[in-house]
Amino acid sequence: MKRKLMMAGMAAFIGTTWLYIPGNENRAFAYEDLDQKRQQIEEKTSKTESSLKKKKSELAKLEKKESKLKKEIEQIDQKVSTATEKVAEKEKEVKKTKQEIKKLKKDIQVINERIEKRKAIFKDRIRSMQKSGGTINYLDVLLGARSFSDFVGRVGAVTTIVEADKDMITEHENDLKLVEQKEAELNNQLSGLETSLKELEALKKDLSKKHKEKEHILGDVTDKKNHAHDELGKLENEQEILANQKAAVKSEEAHRQKEEAEKAKQAAEKNAPAPHSGGSDQVSDTPASSSGFIKPAAGRFSSGFGGRSGGNHFGLDIAAKGTVPVYAAASGTVTNSSYSSSYGNVVFITHNINGQTYQTVYAHLSTRSVSTGQRVEQGQFLGYMGNTGQSHGQHLHFEIHKGLWNGAKSNAVNPAQYIR
Ligand SMILES: [Zn+2]
Structure with a gap:
């Protein structure tokens, strides 16, 4: 009983925060001080831990939100891509129909002129017959x-026709029939055109709605992480691009050697210049500048190379409205044709111009018509100008690298000095 009490007393004694040793006040305070410090540190550690945890979860949330937004942008970019293709197709259809209508109108005019001429001949005949006393009513x-x-x-009501007039009357009959057919066809084409134009209008409306949606989402991303244009280099598929470069450089070098051998062979055989190589159905007619590059798309230079608020701008922006084709600035091998959330639909081409390796980049395309590893000729169609990836408004972001592209873009040169 007594022992139990003593144990309880000991526990109470030990349980106090500091040891009281009679006759030594200072030591007692030292213990108190240490204890407080330990407590403070523990509190601080747990605070730091919880704030670290909070920060981590905030970051995870942000990252989750960002990747969700990126996915949304990619989906919208895909939809825009499809819509742009449809608009381009419709525009071609409308153009073809308009040409068809023009041709039909011309045909009808030709036939009508023929009919009028014949009528004049008939009238002359009637007049001369009346003068000579005969009748051909x-x-x-x-x-x-x-x-x-x-x-x-x-014709059914006319009982007798003079043999000499029969051929002309048959011709007249055929022409009247032809005009009627062509006019029916014309009306058909016109109503088709009307439908097509209405559909085109709807497609364009849909496209601009999607552009607006994207602008909205992109605004969210920009607000959250303040993405600048210079972050375009931070690609998810940077490793892939770098890996493909070596193969492209090799393929370009092989192509150049083959071309040179061919030229030498032709020069030896015919002593004449090599024929021009053609092939693609949609080709730019922009003449090549002395640099060997052509302007890759029609439009105004909306943003130049170099400084720009929000970071360095390593390319040249070319902006234009509507369905704008983008062409290869020079012949080469497609190093990469892919989608990234920053560049959007992007095409990289490796060139070998007089032994110098260059790389060009075509970003924010709405569609891509070439694939990785493909060889392209200068002026070949690559896809349509667009607004995919981190882009505000339709434009082509065009880069030229003297040497190979790298994430830091240390080889980027001012494209304005290479194209006009
Ligand atoms: Zn740009």
Whole structure:
């Protein structure tokens, strides 16, 4: 009983925060001080840990949100890409229909002129017959026909036709029939055009709605992480691009050697210049500048190389509205044709111009028509100008690298000095 009490007393004694040793006040305070410090440190550690945890979870949330937004942008970019292709197709269709209509109108005009000429001949005939006292009233009757069916009805009413007029009357009949057919076809084409134009309008409306949606999402991303244009180099597929470069350089060098051998062979055989190589259906007609590069797309230079608020701008922006084709600035091998959330739909081309390796980059395309590893000729169609990736408004972000592209873009040169 006594022992139990003593144990309880000991526990109470030990349980106090500091040891009281009679006759030594200073030591007692030293213990108190240490204890407080330990507590403070423990508190601080747990605070730091919890704030670290909070920070980590905040970061994870941000990253999750960012990757979700990136996915949304990619999806919208894909939709925009499809819509742009549809608009381009519709525009081609409308153009073809308009040409068809133009041709039909011309055809109809030619036939009508023929009909009028014949009528004049008939009238002359009637006049001379009347003078000589004969009658050919049926010509009067037939000439009055306003349409092919009217004509057929009138022929039925005419009992006798002079043999010499028969051929001309048949021709007249055929022409009236032809005009009616062509006019029906014309009306058909016109109503088709109307439908196409309406569809085109709807497609364009849909496209601009998607652009607006994207602008909204992109605004969110920019607010959250303040992405600048110079972050374009930070690609998810940077490793892939770098790996493909070696193969492209090799392929370009092999192509150059083959071309040189061919030229030498032709020069030896014919002592004549090599014929121009062609092949693609959609080709730029921009003449090459002395640098060997052509302007890759129609449009105004909307942002130049170098300083720009938010970081260095390693390319040249070319902006234009509508369906704008983008062409290879020089012949070469497609190093990479892919999508990244920063560059959007992007094409990299490796060139070998007079032994110097260059690389060009075509970013924010709405569509891509070439694939990695493919050889392209200068002026070959690569895809349409777009607004994919981190882009505000339709434009082409064009880069030229003297040497190979790298994430730091240390080889980037001012494209304005290479194209006009
Ligand atoms: Zn740019």
